[in-house]
Amino acid sequence: MKIYNTLTRQLEELVPLDGNHVRMYTCGPTVYDYAHIGNFRAYVFEDLLRRYLKYSGFRVTHVMNLTDVDDKTIRGSRQANVSLDDYTRKYKDAFFGDLKTLNIESAEYYPEATTHIPEMIAIITKLIEKGVAYRSDDGSVYFSIAKFTDYGKLAHLDMSGLRAGARVAQDEYEKESAADFALWKAYDEKDGDVVWDSPWGRGRPGWHIECSAMSMKYLGETFDLHTGGIDNIFPHHEDEIAQSEAATGKPFVKYWMHCAHLVVEGRKMSKSLGNFHTLRDIFARGYSGREVRYVLISAQYSQTLNFSFAALDGARASLARLDEFRDRLAAVVSAGPRGFGELPAWSENARKGFNAALDNDLNMPEALAALFEMVHEGNRRLNAGGITGDQAELSLKLLDEFDRVLGFLAKGGAHVDSAVEKLVDERQAARQAKNWAESDRIRNELAELGWEVKDTPQGPKLKKLPK
């Protein structure tokens, strides 16, 4: 499997440091608000990555952090007049609920910043001992990028040419260099009761240090894969590398992968611009998690994705086509003869195409093309009646294999209640009596109950209509 490594700016064969065990860390949410659709693009990308690694035979240990202490969570909790824990718990719960809705697999660990303060302090202590970090007069601790010669290697920034920008705030005069970043922030009135003791006095950790502390705790000082959105490349990931490698003297991460942003109807989306959609907003418009997942996963992760409601409509139609195909195969399995046969060539081709596409830096559009070619050819064969029960069964199994990666093929089973069944029976009776008016009336009635009925050679079939 080849992946694009941000660190080397090249496509590289993924070779884990330890056998077939991939240890990966992905930057998780800051739990100060509901996550938006752009955040979920990253999480769905990471889910695709972890699922495909497993599908490819790797063992995966995946860590995703929860940032539950930073400026925004503190500000939010104070505004809401609740404790930091109470405030962030609400968004943690919402986050996990959203992951479930999008059928995102659980990581092995979800460490929280607030429960890893000692680990962070240990790293900062080491950095001070090594002379790459320094205390300021107010009790904050900063990392001195001048002491880390590799600084800028991930983002490919030449710090010597950077001038202090307008965003270097007045209150950061404590720093030796404008580009130095905080490892520990001295206590400020605005922090309320959010405070920890440290060898440098009371305060709280800087942002970047949590990821170094928690990734190394669960994955070791050097691990395989670290991912996030492209906006994390600088400064967040650059700073993680600096503080981690300065502390351990070892390479921090072998492969870095970053997913591109998502735009909404062609416009940049961000919390600061306020034009973001949460999953709640989208569901309120009648779309499902499955449809959202399809949209988010179907573009190549390293390309900007244009999210729109038209795209969700397209996803719905595409999924209906896939569902239909599965149903047709299943009908052959239950009806057709079995006992011999193998995976038909048109399925085998899809398997090869699917794997080859994803092996190539997770090229999902091509993988889906392979899948849809299978659907097309399979439908032709089904029309011609040229598929055996074995072939259908093996093809269905292949789809199940694909779904280990895709996570959107399996449908939630829709339960047909008895009143609906009764209507279908009545309509069938009307049809047999060639009472078309009654038949159509019942069809409309079923539609109002949310069901579409299709007349097939095997009898009427029900399909749940989207809300």
Added chain:
RNA sequence: GGCGUGAUGGCCGAGCGGUUAGGCACGGGUCUGCAAAACCUGUUACACCGGUUCAACUCCGGUUCACGCCUCCA
């Protein structure tokens, strides 16, 4: 200013030096009581200007436009 992306048919979205990507939408047709699905079929695109090449959407140069990052936004 520095670094880096991208510009593909109505929409989304891959791709490669020569062969129909794929999905959605739309038109025509087959099938069907009607409908749906499926299949067949049609509209056949690669921002612009040069260059390299037998051949460029695909490589090189330039132009225009859009976008991202440059200290805490996935």
